[in-house]
Amino acid sequence: MEVLQLLISGLANGCVYGLIALGFVLIYKATEAVNFAQGDFMMLGAFVTLGLVNPEYAGIPFWLALPLVFVIMGVLGYLLDIVVLRAVFGQSQVAVIIVTIALGFVIRFAVGEIWGHEPQSLRSPLALGDVRIGELVLGLADIAVIIVTLIMTFLLWQFFQRTKMGLAMQAASQNQMAAYYMGIPVKRIQGMVWALAGIVAAVAGILYASKGALDPTAGFIGIKAFAAAVIGGFGSLPGALLGGLIVGVIEPFASRYLPPGWSQIAPYALLIAVLLFRPHGLFAQVRAKKV
């Protein structure tokens, strides 16, 4: 029973990591850039929702606010791409890494200024309380999180495989110049990807906030999501989700069965192990070029 309990809460945490990792992978797949601020995007999305939904702020009903949140985060992602990232378009990855880290700092500061640094909780319809099945205490929020994540991943996966836009995004990622030649508006595509990543981040943020309190440092879990993305193999959507689940499940088990102090290390140790033995993750996307 205890194992099952740990498993479910781990899976729910893992889903949030997985969704943030999806955000990384989306941007990476389409623009070959890594958004080190994705965790902070997630935190921002959660706070925007909180600002709209909670009665002490705007107090809009949740289901009305939801599309609004998506629009806000999507537009924000698109604007960030236009204003900041387009300027480092085609430059070395160092520049992109540094710019996104800096963006994360700025977002954290802005959120702290607007909504304060105190932990707050979101009035989310997913926060349903617990149910008891025999000895098992299940947070309904956990289960909802798992379901929403599965749906999200499936939709995104189909998007990349089936739609014209998704294919264009993949093409733009693999070779910008060739994509230009094929008539793909690479810049606009990249903006769309950032918008999409913003929306995914908002979903992740809402799920995260449904499970507990929220404060501006929540964005730091982005680092665990990194571990997730790398374990899954950067560039693979199902891989990102799987990596998230692995990291999420390892954590509660490590803190239950390992001596204190060692448990925080577990996800990062796993990350380093994966990087050493399978440097491109479980779902490797690196293939030798055929000449």
Next chain:
Amino acid sequence: MRFHFKTDYDQDIRLFEDGWTFSLYAALLVLALALPLMIDPFFLGEATNVLIWAIAGLGLMLLTGQTGQVSLGHSAFMALGCYSCVLMMEANVPFVVAFLLAGVITGVVGALIAIPALKLHGVYLAIATLALAILADDIIVLLKEWTDGVNGKMSPPIDLFGYEISRWNNPIEWYYLTLAVVLMVTLFYRNLLRAPLGRAFAAVRDSEISAQAMGVNVAQTKTIAFGISCAITGLGGALMGLFAGAFNNETFNFLLSIQLLMMIVVGGLGFIHGAFLGAVVIAFLPQVLSMTTDLFGRGVAIPGLESGVFGVILILFILFEPMGLYGRWLKIRTFLELFPFARKDMFKRQKSYLKTERLR
């Protein structure tokens, strides 16, 4: 504009381009030596702080600026340098020996870590080193017997050839000690760049494939770069810990390595001067900010303001001046030297297109 009539191949790699450059740096050295006579102990402490940041920054600059590898894990090596130095000092090893050994230990550990890590490219390396920085924080706590975990350690007074130096009693000696280390590191750095190894670094940074074609052993070069970089950063970390007076795992958390990276970008990637300019920015930014907030009557410190403002500064730099402060100075200098013949596009970068790393 000065023109050089070259009569000797050595002229191309001389430490100083000509007599004028030499006299400029000599003047700078005299100024640095005379600084304690000109400013009061508080600002001298700040100057020492700047120099310590510059040492740590030079370490990362060697890796990121010269060899083109991003590391977000240099806080781990600062911690290693600091803890090993202090532990050796507590075991009654003379300071000079402990300090240099700390650098050597950090360098060797860095090189060992680099061997597997450098198989990774760009983003993967950044993430692996970031994980390393976070791990270091936890490992310090785990190794309580040696590091005293979260309680931290007090740094022992420095005993330099029987002459005791403590930060509060003799800040001037502290300053000179740091200045000596800075001189040592900078000269080493500058000479390294003139040596074949430094050329190999630049070749690896600019294109691994062409470096390989020219006979550079890429993996080995990167490993050496990582090792030397870690050694220098370790020295900086040791000084930082000793200067702070007390330190624990929080002193060297991963935000420090991000700050370090930001510092060299603001200063100017790939320039020795950049590390120093960046250090000035990062050391004085908190003071400037607290003065400004006082001015606007918000007496209480605003949490996160420092990193927020630094983030904005950094974004502006990457957008408008990717070459950093020193790059801006180079442009201004070229403009003045060539006046009125400087053209706007002289520093324009070539347009480049990105190809995936997933197919190689």
